[in-house]
Amino acid sequence: MKIAVDRVREGLEDLARFGGTPGEGVSRLVFSPADLLGRAYVKERMKGAGLNVSEDAIGNIFGTLPGTEPELAPVWTGSHIDTVLRGGRFDGMAGTIGAIEALRAIGEAGAPHRRTLTAVAYTGEEPSVFGIGCLGSRAMAGVLDLETAKAVKNEAGKSLYDTLAELGYDVDRLDAVRRKPGDVYAAIEMHIEQGPKLERSGCRLGVVTDISAPAYFNVWVEGLQSHAGGTSMADRRDAFAATAEISMVLERLVKEAKSVYATGTIGRVDVTPNALNVIPGRVHFTIDIRNTSDGSTGEILAALSEEMKRIERERGVKVRMQTINRDLPVHCEDGMQDLLAGICERRGIPFKRLISGAFHDSMFVGAFAPISMLFLPSRDGVSHCPEEWTSYEDVALGAEVLAEALLVKANE
Ligand SMILES: [Zn+2]
Incomplete structure (x- = not known):
């Protein structure tokens, strides 16, 4: 499975325009005008990649590539597209664009897969104006319910509930966002490391063992x-x-x-x-x-x-x-860790196993599905700043490993 670096670069550069200012990084807080433009772009890009697009009551975006046995629980991959103020263009986006490109490549190659593959863009992972982060995945885990959505408010006193309703979401159906064990067969999130370990050890990929909470x-x-x-x-x-x-x-x-x-x-x-x-x-x-x-x-x-x-x-x-x-730490499933490590070994890609000190949507997805994470090197180990950088070649390489792993899981 080959992922074109140009496609990865195009997706990430396009997204960086929404809320991006030269030298100032990207500011795309959840549900800001820039975020709404970014979300529309992601839906269009999913369609262009041949995926069927849908959205749930809190704005999680799904791009599906139906499997030959669509009644089986699907395999998910994805991340988020919102940023902190003056953030970078890779935190979340590498895993979102990487997921779309991995599914596009699988679709174009006509690679057979029993289970449906789904690229997910989770709503609002970064700490939001409502005082909580991981809005989309938190709702999936049942930790953010209708009552909480009405209770959490931004500085102007407007609730998350009212914000979603104004944007046209069927927020009264928020409980339907919730997933239960068995609904998702496996989920793999690709993300930048946000630390210096991969770069320092000369590794191009990281297999995450645990997400610290x-x-x-x-x-x-x-x-x-x-x-x-x-x-x-x-x-x-x-x-x-x-x-x-x-x-x-x-x-x-x-x-x-x-x-x-x-x-x-x-x-x-x-x-x-x-x-x-x-x-x-x-x-x-x-x-x-x-x-x-x-x-x-x-x-x-x-x-x-x-x-x-x-x-x-x-x-x-x-x-x-x-x-x-008090959030619960999540262990990345041993089988998927070994699957990702095995692909790296076979392809001669230098990699290492490491924990994630930062939390991610996968922490909440881990409440209802087996999860794993693939890390990409962060230049100088920095993130959440305009200097945040990961090479497009590494994102494309990660997406290739991701695609291979997704196919294995989707045929189990
Ligand atoms: Zn992130």
Whole structure:
């Protein structure tokens, strides 16, 4: 299966025009005018590639190439086309255009496949103006329902529900977007690495083993605000000193965790009153834990909770922790990992297995289907910026491996 580099370049350069400004990268937030133009382009390109196009109630776009036994569960491949502000032209788009080109090549070659093949452009993967990302795949996983769509609002106070209704989507049928196990036989997402590992090791492709998932928390520490000179060390209930101890405990627990991919970050700290000569009475801070094992995250959280109780007792403070979000990490199916690795080996393509530290639509698709991911090298390891770059040759090569893997899965 040969994928023309020119076709890949054309698709990616065309898409980059919607919301793209020279030197400023691409700004194509979900449902922005640029995104709507990009979505129309994707539908046209799917049609031009010989695919049947449809859309669901949250705007996920499907381009299907019917199999000889269409009653069998289909095989999916795809990614997203929305970007962050001043983002690049490859994050999401490489996997969307790659999917369309892989299916076009399969269709043109007349390669037989029992299962229907579907190229998917998932709606709004990046954090949206509604405060959540992965809108399309989240709805497929049943995590974003009608109630949530009405509850989440943009800064102007307009809900996701109203936004979708205004765009003409049959949003009351949002529950029909939901997929259940068995609906999709397998899903493979091609995506840029967004890190330096492939480039540094001279690899042209990466086979993802696990997608690390984030868990976010708010923590409030209540102490006693008082005079820095007048209050002895023994009499203090310093909310910041307690916070500092919690941060050291978190660092130790994450380093000692069973999962080597666990990370823990306190990225935001608000100290009250935040004055030079006043003992802080109140601190709010956030915790971001990423892990490829939810069990390991659970162990970290259980140990952290015990340590917080000890710190409360010893320092005379009150600590309250609230979960903002806890997504489940996903393991890429071993069989598909081996399939992708085997194709690379046979073709002499240098590759390596690696985890995804960032999350993707596949994390939610993994809730109802076996998934795998193929990574492409990111120049200098950077993404979410105008400098984001992956060579068109690598995207085309990835799409060739993708097409081969899709055919194997579609004939199982
Ligand atoms: Zn992405």
